[in-house]
Amino acid sequence: MTDTADVVVVGGGAMGSAAAWQLARRGADVVLLERFAPGHTNGASHGASRIFRLSYPDRVHIRLAREAERLWRELEHVTGARLLTVTGGVDHGDHPYLLELAEGLAAGGVAHRWLGPEEAAERWPGIRFATRALYHPDSGRLHADRAVAALQDAARALGAVVRHETPATAIEVLGEDKVRVHTDGGSYTARRVVAAVNAWAAKLLDGLVPLPPLRVTQEQPAHFAALVPEARWPSFGHRFAEGTADAGHFYGGVYGLATPGEGVKVGFHGVGPEVDPDRRDFTPEPAQLAALREYAHQFLPGVDPAAFTPISCTYTTTPDANFVLDRHGPVVVATGFSGHGFKFVPAVGRVLADLAVDGTRPDRRFASAR
Known part of the structure; x- marks a missing residue:
């Protein structure tokens, strides 16, 4: 046929x-x-959760994200589904990328401002800030x-x-x-x-x-039980400067966001083991899971690092x-x-x-x- x-x-x-x-x-x-x-x-x-943000250092991705934001709202209108929730977003850490990001946001006309660590901690008590933080209010989450x-x-x-x-x-x-x-x-x-x-x-x-060469990895974030109400969580990124002890231990940095009903999703970015997508075991790699729990213990006072549910998904990376x-x-x-x-x-x-x-x-x- x-x-x-x-x-x-x-x-x-x-x-x-x-x-x-x-x-x-x-x-x-x-x-x-x-x-x-x-x-x-x-x-x-x-x-149930993916980060939405306009926060990129280049105008190509910013323009594409702005178009996507408009189309997400249009899709919500035509289907009645609730897809995009604005929570605000924050990036912090000692990596020079944050300066590049701030310059890109300014050039692209994206709302943002720097917050001192005390002000950031007051706004988001679930996160420990050791440095100033870059706040972008239009960020949020999507229900995948x-x-x-x-x-x-x-x-x-x-x-x-x-x-x-x-x-x-x-x-x-x-x-x-x-x-x-x-x-x-x-x-x-x-x-x-x-x-x-x-x-x-x-x-x-x-x-x-x-x-191009495509690297397929099994990524291994986890949902941690929230001690701070999920409504008080932004989407967040934490980047460590290369060569520091934390960068080595925490694979360069993490991302996270609240997943209503499931806790706070926290993960490393693009560092999972390579896999054949037809032969995955969906099982967390023990060293990375231990590092993720240690990160939660050190930097996320708003979650219980002992109460977690691992997640498994694929990245296909160029x-x-x-x-x-x-x-x-x-x-x-x-x-x-x-x-x-x-x-x-x-x-x-x-x-x-x-x-x-x-x-x-x-x-x-x-x-x-x-």
Whole structure:
């Protein structure tokens, strides 16, 4: 059996679902294929909390985040889902990156201000501040599971077909404007395919498109029981200067945010063990889990470091941490979101729709070959 569509989107996580929504908004005949069941935990789009922020040192990411913020609100409006909660955000530590970040926020017109450690601790008693802190009030959190569901609901409402438990087994390029996507139950012929499979990109796209080296890791944050009400937690980052004892012990720094009903999510960024996404054990690495608990003990008086629930997710990281958003012939690729992509999801969907419809490319930093 062979069906036809204008665009087949492979990968029903956040990015693929956003692409399906944006393509359906333009009137395209879209089929979205997801290999797993709804709400699965095998990739990078599950859970109840992701950080949203405009706080980047460069205008490219700031512009993309602003666009995403507008589209998140639009998605909330059309679906009735509550997705983005503004809590404010704060970065602290002794790493020089904070100065670079403040300069970028000023250049990009993003609201921010420095707080002394005493003022920061008074505002957020769950965090211990040893240095001044950079506050950005427009930051917050996104509900990941609801976001994926809302994107698929919005795509369906515009006519897109969403098929779960339908893995794409191969992509066959038949011409500049023709591609066939194979599944165990048949195939789909289309003008374009959007491959938004992240950790599975190297497996599915081998030989079809050039890709930078992709490092797939199993990241291991945890939810700690909150001693300070969850409503009083910002999203936060703590960066240690390279070469310091804390940097070595705490893998350079941490991120965190409240997850209502689950506690405070705390994790190291991009330092988990490398894995095959089809052969994960979902088990925390003991040394990193011990370091995470020690960090909570030293720097988070607002949590109980002995009361925690480990979490497991994947990062797919490029050498420069920039995403891959590109097109080669009829194949559009989205991967390498490097642990900081979720905030941009609906804007990335717009970029992928542009690539599929008319080949409009985003900033060169997102090219697949660089």
